[in-house]
Amino acid sequence: MKSGRVIFRSSLAFVTFSISCVSFVAPAFAEGEDTSNGVDPSAARLRSGFAALDRPHGMIEGGAGILTLPAAEVCVERSSGCKEGDLSFDAETWQLFRPNVRFAFGAGIVLGLIPTAHPPHEDPPGIEREQTRSYLTFEGTARYYPVVLREIEWWIGLTGGMVVVDDRFQVVGERDDRALLGPRGVTIRTEGGSLGLATGLAYELAPHWSATGTLRYAQWFLPSEPARDSFGDEASLTGPNLVITLAFGIAYRLAL
Secondary structure (H helix, E strand, O other), rough: OOOHHHHHHHHHHHHHHHHHHHHHHHHHHHHOOOOOOOOOOHHHHOOOOHHHOOEEEEEEEEEEEEEEEEEEEEEOOOOOOOEEEEEEEEEEEEEEEEOOOOOOEEEEEEEEEEEOOOOOOOOOOOEEEEEEEEEEEEEEEEEEEEEEEEEEEEEEEEEEEEEEEEEEEOHHHHHHHOOOOOOEEEEEEEEEEEEEEEEEEEEEOOOOOOEEEEEEEEEEOOOOOOOOOOOEEOOOOOOEEEEEEEEEEEEEEEEE
16 A cells, blocks of 8 residues: 555656646747747747748739840841840739748749830831830749848849740831731740849838849840741840849738
């Protein structure tokens, strides 16, 4: 009997000690905090802004900026001459998944709206046409955030995907009184690949909202031989082309 009471008392003391340890340690693990490295748990709970993104988030970014091709040879009839370099206003949007503070993955679209380079071209006799051009990219991205503070963060990353260049030749309708069958214009579409580096900054404006700035340096890989239409017009860009994009915008994030 005496040994049984000793065992009972020892077991009760062990259970009481175990419950006390669990009660002390459980709140720290419930908050997802690491107590083994000497970090004060109360300091972790007081984090806010970007530094508090310690759970998965969905993000969407939208912005506008400038897309440049500083060394491109822009031509529509290479026998008539080319323009060196191009600049276009662009609009873009990116959707991202951010599993933690340091990494984000996603994809986006960049649309070059108003290119400024207008290379010379000759119209067929008796037909006057307008030539326009646009750029479109579909790219994936992976980001790493080496600096994450309460109100400011900085990231670096990779981008890669597909690029489409559209050259459109449209007959000026009000200056041509002849009846035409079919469309009044033709589009030469050039498709290729894109690979580049990117970096960006974000500044906290309000909970869930931030202002962003992004700089991208990429290489477009287009076919070396230009596509042509029935009038002899050619695709404006060929081969590898260096692209630099600077954009500013707004981002919204929401915990998942």
